Amino acid sequence: VDLVLVVVFVLVGRASHNEGPLGTLVTLWPFLAGLVIGWIGARAWRTPLALRWTGLTIWAATVIVGMLLRTVAGQGVQLGFVIVTAVVLGIFLLGWRAIAHWVLRVRARRTSQVRRP
Helix, strand or coil: CHHHHHHHHHHHHHHHCCCCHHHHHHHHHHHHHHHHHHHHHHCCCCCCCCHHHHHHHHHHHHHHHHHHHHHHCCCCCCHHHHHHHHHHHHHHHHHHHHHHHHHHHHHHHHHHHHHCC
């Protein structure tokens, strides 16, 4: 889910600036590297739905590493872009986990109510 959402973020961003698909990989790779570092750092395979540790680590790594790599690669890193990136990726990478957590809680509550005599 994280990978798809980061790709969507880049595609929507490029489309909103009327940029063609050819530079998508150039825009995408710093964020993918940050995402992978975040997954590894959070050990996301252990608790992929955890909002606090997994979600926050992945979000922070994706934004911070992504911006650092964009800077090193000579890509633009204006303050407005950093803010939009942090907000949108926060909504994406934390939002789906929050929704999943809520759905699981509701299901567990319903299941426990059904089992009661």
